[in-house]
Amino acid sequence: MSSTVQTPILETRSLVKRFGGLLATDQVSLQLAGKEVHALIGPNGAGKTTLIGQLSGELLPDEGQILIAGEDVTAQPVPARARRGLGRSYQITQFLAEFSALENVVLAALARSGSGFGLWSPLMRERAIVEHAMQALDTVGLADRAHRSAGAMGHGEHRQLEIAMALALEPKMLLLDEPLAGMSGSESERMVQLLHDLKARYPILLIEHDMDAVFALANRISVLVYGRVIATGTPQEIRNNPEVRTAYLGDEEMVA
Secondary structure, X not given: OOOOOOOOOEXXXXXXXXXXXXXXXXXXXXXXXXOOEEEEEOOOOOOHHHHHHHHXXXXXXXXXXXXXXXXXXXXXXXXXXXXXXXXXXXXXXXXXXXXXXXXXXXXXXXXXXXXXXXXXXXHOOOHHXXXXXXXXXXXXXXXXXXXXXXXXXXXXXXXXXXXXXXXXXXXXXXXXXXOOOOOOHHHHHHHHHHHHHHOOOOOEEEEOOOHXXXXXXXXXXXXXXXXXXXXXXXXXXXXXXXXXXXXXXXXXXXXX
16 A cells, blocks of 8 residues: 655745855754644844745745645735635734734734724624633633733733634644743743644744744754754754754753
8 A cells, every 4th residue: 555645734845045155044944843833943144034034925925935735826926825724923923912812812802804904893793703812812822811902911912812712713834933032930840731732733934043943842853053943853862963053053051
């Protein structure tokens, strides 16, 4: 019996992005399979932000392809990729501080549907939309904060809120950009548990500096250095890779 080859939910093929003489991404090829967390790590300036911009549609590559479920989306803008199932968070949390947590998530749901915002008050009375938003808040542990002003919430709650906003897009995958950035120890523990729960439901491409979280969550890890992927493998393979130890992790960080 022949085995069935699964099409990656997200794939890049030899992505190149230049800014003048700077080669920000250098022939980057990655795959995100179903039911996995694929972590992307690398030092500051490695090109992670540029790569994320290309994946989300905010930047167009100079060469290469981006595919979602086997379909070429290289030239498609951000909204089209969201409609194809790409839900993302940002390194710096983006939300409307004067709106409640629930209102922020409703806005995200409306953005996916393409609805306008002219009838805002009636839309907040639309039961299906509000229930969908509440479900997303409940998933991330913020159901009891639904009517609290987003600006009055703590940093860890802001990160949870942004993931709820991504979930409101009804994604087929999640692209999470440093979701643990700036968190306290207890906040990080809660976020790791949330991501552990989410990985059973969504393929996740995780960009993260917290190595404890990466090794706890990832099925595969790719290491980006100077715009090029120098290694891809299981957490144990990455721990034991001499090139990775030299270029990024360092001997002290590998003892675990």
